[in-house]
Amino acid sequence: MKRKHSKHQSSQAYMLKGTLDIARSGLGYVVIADGSGDVLVRPGSFNNALHGDTVRVKVFKEHPVTGKKEGRITEIISRYRTEFIGVLQVSPKAAFFIADTDKPMPDFYIPFDKLNGAKNKDHVSVRLVRWNAEDKKPIGEVISVISEENVNDMAMQEIIAENGFSLSFPDEAVKESEQLSGDITEKETKKRKDFRDVLTFTIDPVDAKDFDDAISIKKIKKDIYQIGVHIADVSHFVKEGSALDEEAYTRATSVYLPDRVNPMLPENISNVLCSLRPKEDKYTFSAVFEMNTKAEVKKTWIGRTIIHSDHRFSYEDVQQVIETKEGLYKEEILLLNGIAQKMRRQRFKNGAINFSSQEVRFKLDEHAKPIGIVIKESKEAHQLIEEFMLLANRTVAKYVSDIRAAKKDVAFPYRVHDEPDKDKLIPFVEFSRKFGHKFNMSSPEKIAASFNQLLKDVEGKPEQHVLEQLGIRTMAKAAYKTENIGHYGLGFEDYCHFTSPIRRYPDVMVHRIVASCLKKKPIEDKKMDEKCAHCSERERAAMEAERAGNKYKQVEFMQQFLGEEFDAVISGVARFGFWAETVDHKCEGLISIQDLNDFDEFRHIESDYSLVGRRSGKQFRMGDKVTIRVVAANLDKRQLDYEWVNNTSASDKKSRKPKKKNKN
Incomplete structure (x- = not known):
């Protein structure tokens, strides 16, 4: 109307x-x-x-x-969030909670029987219990008291809460998780394919506690191997509509900060019942492949299983076997790695884009304070697991997609990634041309091939990092949707998330839907679009929390270097200044244009990702090397401020190693 x-x-x-x-x-x-x-x-x-x-x-x-x-x-x-960090005010008559936030919000009234041992002026985390029309103020309860000495802990909790994630599990969800039994029953085992006598192992980070995937391998005949990708059967324990399920859906993802994990599921599920720990029988949901050493899949089977992990490897353990060709299960690991590398090469040949990534990890002391920074790169051990997880994910997605193609309505959370927006791509193409790289934009396939050629050509060159980062920024963001438009970045027509149900709710939904399809009774979920949107939004919030946590640790680490100079690379440019990332420890700070104006008046050239001096012609362009001085490190704002050091160029200097200033 x-x-x-x-x-x-x-x-x-x-x-x-x-x-x-x-x-x-x-x-x-x-x-x-x-x-x-x-x-x-x-x-x-x-x-x-x-x-x-x-x-x-x-x-x-x-x-x-x-x-x-x-x-x-x-x-x-x-509600976006129901838990807050702040200060308690207690008087003989009443108790109130004042949240630490820059957003205007009312104080909470805390009944005396909900103080949980907290006292006046304590820093606390509080849960919103009720705020009805008849309530003058929101009513809350204290979850925990935060030690004043541990500013670190309070900051991390606030990052989690401000992004809408709960700091604790509801009592009902915890109670449900503790009542669950991990006993392996004969009745349940009969419903599953038994892989307990097949060599099976996990490969995870050295500090991992939740092992949600395992690999099994068995020779079938000459040059044919049965390779199983076994995933923790979370949906066996977490029943749809239960308090556990509702809380897992609300969170939708685990959040990984530098010093902690805020899990999607309570510890008894994530670290005990569902974790594929060595020497224990576990229920799993599996994609099993018969493959040859050319990485050709001859046969596929999907279904519920039971496994027994023979060994728990770290990535470092497996990498050592790959490099030395010696160690436990060396023949199986080398065989799996050979197949994985063939799948990887074929994937890139078929249009996947080979963006490499550096992962920055903080070395923390016993108080979670950063004492060093480690840069981790993807090695063949990581790629071994990655390729088999990708294979399982795409196989499961294709299975459901084929059912849908047969005109059966299956609402399914595909993991999709759209083709690049050409308008966003053009500035990047123009910029890369200045480094001698050409792009064919005639089709999405040609764009992917051009990206891969560029990434191959820039390897080891000064512009590598900047072009990789800019290239990633031009890409659409992957998301969960019921419309299967494919995954452009991976080069897959069908893709979903099946392999991490301990830490991602979409994987739990996938398990349930696949189970229903295997029974020839596909679930009809009319709210799947809404659920996909919610999971995508929570994923973005988790990424924001992880960025904030890393930024906090960067600032905390760089506090010791106030006044020190470092070699850096320009990592971003805006009209109000530029960002630079230190070479030694990958910590990014802002150089304000107001500070640069003492040298010249700079204008922003958006198409060139640069600032250019009107008088001097001096240019600050993304990827350029500069020397910076650390001038401020604000933990409250999670912000580093640098200033440009106008002397000899960074490339003419030896790399400056961080040195603590003498406080005397």
């Missing part, structure tokens, strides 16, 4: 759904997902909604020319 407008506002109110964003001023804006324009909400019209909540807003005013809208919130559909 067409809405009628008076001169300054619509005459008919209507409802919209969106996310509440509260500004520091106290005004709220409900952000509508379809991009139709924000709705202004004044503080008296929040109806107990908090920043980040998904709400329904009644629009009562809309300007006919500008389209600006104003409304009031009528319903809170879902």
